[in-house]
Amino acid sequence: MLLGVSGGIAAYKACETVRRLTEHGLLVQVLMTEAATQFVSPLTFATLSGQPVWTDEFTSSIGTPASSQDVVAHIDTVEQADVFLVAPATANTIAKIAHGIADNLLTSAAVAWRGPALIAPAMNYRMYENPVTQENLRALSQRGYTEIEPEEGWLACGETGRGRLASVSRIVSAVLRVLQERDGRLSGRRICVTAGSTREQIDPVRFISNASTGVLALKCASALAADGAQIDLVCGTGVSPELLAEVPAEITKVESAAEMKASVEEQIDGCDALLMLAAVADFAPASAKHKIRKGEHEVLNLELRRTDDILYGLRQNKDIVKIGVSLETEDALERARTKLKEKALDAIVAVDYGTDEAPYGDVSLRAGILTGEGEHLPMGLRTKPELAGEIAHLTAMLLNNKGRR
Numbered sequence: 001m002l003l004g005v006s007g008g009i010a011a012y013k014a015c016e017t018v019r020r021l022t023e024h025g026l027l028v029q030v031l032m033t034e035a036a037t038q039f040v041s042p043l044t045f046a047t048l049s050g051q052p053v054w055t056d057e058f059t060s061s062i063g064t065p066a067s068s069q070d071v072v073a074h075i076d077t078v079e080q081a082d083v084f085l086v087a088p089a090t091a092n093t094i095a096k097i098a099h100g101i102a103d104n105l106l107t108s109a110a111v112a113w114r115g116p117a118l119i120a121p122a123m124n125y126r127m128y129e130n131p132v133t134q135e136n137l138r139a140l141s142q143r144g145y146t147e148i149e150p151e152e153g154w155l156a157c158g159e160t161g162r163g164r165l166a167s168v169s170r171i172v173s174a175v176l177r178v179l180q181e182r183d184g185r186l187s188g189r190r191i192c193v194t195a196g197s198t199r200e201q202i203d204p205v206r207f208i209s210n211a212s213t214g215v216l217a218l219k220c221a222s223a224l225a226a227d228g229a230q231i232d233l234v235c236g237t238g239v240s241p242e243l244l245a246e247v248p249a250e251i252t253k254v255e256s257a258a259e260m261k262a263s264v265e266e267q268i269d270g271c272d273a274l275l276m277l278a279a280v281a282d283f284a285p286a287s288a289k290h291k292i293r294k295g296e297h298e299v300l301n302l303e304l305r306r307t308d309d310i311l312y313g314l315r316q317n318k319d320i321v322k323i324g325v326s327l328e329t330e331d332a333l334e335r336a337r338t339k340l341k342e343k344a345l346d347a348i349v350a351v352d353y354g355t356d357e358a359p360y361g362d363v364s365l366r367a368g369i370l371t372g373e374g375e376h377l378p379m380g381l382r383t384k385p386e387l388a389g390e391i392a393h394l395t396a397m398l399l400n401n402k403g404r405r
């Protein structure tokens, strides 16, 4: 994607936007106006995006040596992208784009652009409310731009009003939605993804759970959505509401393993694939009706019963692509291989927490992917966005092999 950054005080928020967009698997090419470079160094964007940053049509980009490709950067960059976002968009840049003025790299790219475009204004409320800015935004909207409207609140100039750049979550979510609506590899496909942990009540105020954060599942859901899939997200507990807000999905919230099972079984009918990435409790207590009083027990024995294995229960369903996770602290690969067969899965993500390299809940994990054909991805230490990208890619391949339902 292309991210145009213009010269407003909110340019610093574009740094976090780049970080989050790359975490959802997007390759972000940043274009900055000269004024934007007064607020944030191009080097910051080059580091966060892992891509050279373009600042000027007539000199080379920051973060890479000059090459012949630089000469027509505003055309080259435009041809390679799927979506164009301007955030923050100054009153000046909005006016220029609305009138087809192409006097810098960002505005030239905007004039050359033909695909889906989003614009996130950020300015003092008087600048935003000015009829000329509103007219320019209306003109852009009529030409297909999606405005990610600014929010009300405290502005950097010390005043309050509408003009604060939309939150990073809203911006990321808007980009992912636009990508989802494109013609992608997974357009027309519906995929059910489960995320987070489950919570098994001991009594009305206490529960057993685990430390799953849902990060892998949510990144996977957004990578699939960015490829055109419609996502039914069955979300357990422990998931960051901010991250959840970014994922373009129909969300069903559940708490217990039993609720998750019921919800998955309900969703599965209309789905082409099921990615069981949630950490579902294997054991649950029979919940006491009233709070267990400590005065009544010196030692408290909890009886835990096995919960139903959701994927095992669906082993006869051969119509959809099914991917599970096997998390072990011993013989991770061996056990994953057994579960792949027992549950009749198309693929399984084997996670090994037997080493001290990455604690549970860390951004990285030791994992690999197995399919019926063998090892799709060898065991290795990987970041969750990287692993999510691999799972999403494999899902698309498996769906492609299976054909349409």
Ligand SMILES: Cc1cc2nc3c(=O)[nH]c(=O)nc-3n(C[C@H](O)[C@H](O)[C@H](O)COP(=O)(O)O)c2cc1C
Binding pocket: 005, 006, 007, 008, 009, 010, 033, 034, 035, 036, 089, 090, 091, 092, 093, 094, 122, 123, 124, 127
């Ligand atoms: C400290 C400072 C903060 C500014 N913040 C904004 C802003 O938030 N929004 C805006 O539209 N203009 C803002 N401006 C004005 C723009 O920087 C100015 O209009 C500039 O020409 C924009 O250039 P560009 O659109 O090519 O990036 C600010 C200027 C200064 C000095």
